[in-house]
Amino acid sequence: MINTEGMVAETASKIYTxxxxxxxxxxxxxxxxxxxxxxALSENGLPLAWVSEANGGFGADYDExxxxxxxxxxxxxxxxxxxxxxxxxxxxxxxxxxxxxxxSFALSGHTPSADIPFGMHADKIVLFDEAHHEIALFxxxxxxxxxxxxxxxxxxTQFVFSGHVAEQSAKTDLSRRAFEALILTVRAVQxxxxxxxxxxxxxxxxxxxxxxxxxxxxxxxxxxxxxxAASECAAATMAATQAASAITRHRxxxxxxxxxxxxxxxxxxxxxxxxxxxxxxxxxxMGYTQEYDLHHYTRRLWAxxxxxxxxxxxxxxxxxxxxxxxxDQIWKGVTTxxxxxxxxxxx
Amino acid sequence: xxxxxxPVVQPDPALEELRRELQAFLKEEREAGNFRxxxxxxxxSADPEFSxxxxxxxxxxxxxxxxxxxxxxxALERYIVxxxxxRSGAPVGAHWIADxxxxxxxxxxxxxxxKLDILPRIAAGECYFAIGLSEPxxxxxxxxxxxxxxxxxxxxxxxxxxxxxxxxxxxxxxVALLRTSPADGRNRHVGLSQIMIDLSLPGVTIxxxxxxxxxxxxxxxxxxxxxxxDDCLLGEEGSxxxxxxxxxxxxxxxxxxxxxxYITLETALWQLSGKMGSDSHARLGKLIASLRTLKGMSWGxxxxxxxxxxxxxEAALVKDLGNRLENDLTQQVRAMLNDLPPExxxxxxxxxxxxxxxxxxxNTLRGGTTEVMRGITARQLGLR
Numbered sequence: 001m002i003n004t005e006g007m008v009a010e011t012a013s014k015i016y017t018x019x020x021x022x023x024x025x026x027x028x029x030x031x032x033x034x035x036x037x038x039x040a041l042s043e044n045g046l047p048l049a050w051v052s053e054a055n056g057g058f059g060a061d062y063d064e065x066x067x068x069x070x071x072x073x074x075x076x077x078x079x080x081x082x083x084x085x086x087x088x089x090x091x092x093x094x095x096x097x098x099x100x101x102x103x104s105f106a107l108s109g110h111t112p113s114a115d116i117p118f119g120m121h122a123d124k125i126v127l128f129d130e131a132h133h134e135i136a137l138f139x140x141x142x143x144x145x146x147x148x149x150x151x152x153x154x155x156x157t158q159f160v161f162s163g164h165v166a167e168q169s170a171k172t173d174l175s176r177r178a179f180e181a182l183i184l185t186v187r188a189v190q191x192x193x194x195x196x197x198x199x200x201x202x203x204x205x206x207x208x209x210x211x212x213x214x215x216x217x218x219x220x221x222x223x224x225x226x227x228x229a230a231s232e233c234a235a236a237t238m239a240a241t242q243a244a245s246a247i248t249r250h251r252x253x254x255x256x257x258x259x260x261x262x263x264x265x266x267x268x269x270x271x272x273x274x275x276x277x278x279x280x281x282x283x284x285x286m287g288y289t290q291e292y293d294l295h296h297y298t299r300r301l302w303a304x305x306x307x308x309x310x311x312x313x314x315x316x317x318x319x320x321x322x323x324x325x326x327x328d329q330i331w332k333g334v335t336t337x338x339x340x341x342x343x344x345x346x347x
Numbered sequence: 348x349x350x351x352x353x354p355v356v357q358p359d360p361a362l363e364e365l366r367r368e369l370q371a372f373l374k375e376e377r378e379a380g381n382f383r384x385x386x387x388x389x390x391x392s393a394d395p396e397f398s399x400x401x402x403x404x405x406x407x408x409x410x411x412x413x414x415x416x417x418x419x420x421x422a423l424e425r426y427i428v429x430x431x432x433x434r435s436g437a438p439v440g441a442h443w444i445a446d447x448x449x450x451x452x453x454x455x456x457x458x459x460x461x462k463l464d465i466l467p468r469i470a471a472g473e474c475y476f477a478i479g480l481s482e483p484x485x486x487x488x489x490x491x492x493x494x495x496x497x498x499x500x501x502x503x504x505x506x507x508x509x510x511x512x513x514x515x516x517x518x519x520x521x522v523a524l525l526r527t528s529p530a531d532g533r534n535r536h537v538g539l540s541q542i543m544i545d546l547s548l549p550g551v552t553i554x555x556x557x558x559x560x561x562x563x564x565x566x567x568x569x570x571x572x573x574x575x576x577d578d579c580l581l582g583e584e585g586s587x588x589x590x591x592x593x594x595x596x597x598x599x600x601x602x603x604x605x606x607x608x609y610i611t612l613e614t615a616l617w618q619l620s621g622k623m624g625s626d627s628h629a630r631l632g633k634l635i636a637s638l639r640t641l642k643g644m645s646w647g648x649x650x651x652x653x654x655x656x657x658x659x660x661e662a663a664l665v666k667d668l669g670n671r672l673e674n675d676l677t678q679q680v681r682a683m684l685n686d687l688p689p690e691x692x693x694x695x696x697x698x699x700x701x702x703x704x705x706x707x708x709x710n711t712l713r714g715g716t717t718e719v720m721r722g723i724t725a726r727q728l729g730l731r
Contacts, residue, residue: 319628
């Protein structure tokens, strides 16, 4: 279970309950950005939860901040709360001050462009430049955007880095794997929360909708489909919790949490089809409409499973790494979560 | 608030020490040729001599009091032992069921005399138990059991038939779910009781059933005018249904629900070392992610059980997911083995792979079918 107790999680949960009711994601998609929601999160300092006190944040427990992320995903957050947490964490890890306003992030590859989640609304963009071991902060107003291709409203916007000058930059001693560990873990928590929320919507829907003179929930075919989906949701929550627990434990050396984060990505990414198919199936055509809430979750799940590489990409990467360790090492990892390998040369 | 309760529990260094002892023992036994690894070993691979060796080392009966031959340890130690023996495909089938469910049942419901007599023998790996639940007319519909126990002077007279009792031919006792009084109208859950039957008694006939793989661990057990003494009634007369369903919940989340086929992957990993292609990498990554996640769920439940919480729905979820994973693992490994020309497969690899295929159908049947598990989940979701 993701820890939803503690000040950070409870404050976020209250703000989302008060200011992000079911109409808010609909309004946001119609162009009415919920500024009040962002302001409340910001005024309470929540986007600074993972910024160290030395850099002006409050160095909150990793653990309870995941509870805040859970709450944001349950509400289909139309503001980049989780993304700003990640971006500020990246800045902090390079000794830089947190972003002024909302922010998103990217890990640079070999091309001068990057896909930015929430690229439409983030004020700033934080980039990890792997080649130069550098974290850089850009203003987002100059981004080249193509949001119409996105799977979900908070989905990817392309940002082309050409001739842009960073507002700030600094070296970081963290590797790409450390950033991957945090980003994949945050996404895993969001996805598990979105899955569970969509499961709850499906249960409510089939309990109310009647056909052949009785609620859909009374048909065994419906019960069995949702029971399978529920088992996938439970596994998703477990995988996300294990990843969150690993990075909490390894906050000083987040690279150590890489395997558990990748496992969560792979497990949950592969479950997306296994849950979104039955959720849409039991909702019938109603679930396909813009008016109904289901798509806030299913479209985000489809976008998030692709973010930073899809489940197939990560299955292969995990398998490649494991294939060069020994079967003893793999067993140790499966049974204890300890994936450190004395034989592997650190990359 | 989250719907499912699976706590994350960190590994305990003391338990890891026990794990190393098990690994050393199992490696030695295997290398000495004392066993051949098999998938589904906890069901289909029984070797009393191996069980006695396990007993001698104190690895059976870990959870109960030393007064009854146990080790005064927790269910978590037992978890490590079961996990390691499954990984090795060791022949643990003889003692598994007695250690897992009948010894705890006796501790709860047995007389002091029974505990002193039977539990130390179970812990020594010398006394085995069979499950007496299914009948020809009572499979998923377990409440339909017809085998009867009638009260007679100083005991019970039993008549009827049990089926699918694994290992009954080498077991000393069976604990059977029996009708001790008629159903109350449509409520068939009343009037059922659990009775321990000494399988050497007159009137007991055991007939093995050969399965499609050629194994014969299943049995029919015929009971004709079998007389057992009064103290063989375990628990309360008429509470059998409640006792049995409680027990089933306890045994649905153990490592044997998702690691039964792990030996197939383990064997393939040694074979494929340095030879895996990218397709196999992807399959391996996905399998390991699922195994690690299931371990987290199963281990979380083990810790809840230790605290006295019985998460029935979570256990049903683990069984459903885990059984699917066991069968998927066999199929994924089949595909991965394409990276190796068939002539390079070791004889062990071929034998284990084929056994894995042949032994896959019961995974999603025993201990409650997949459909029954999903029914339990649906009830928790408020759909039934």
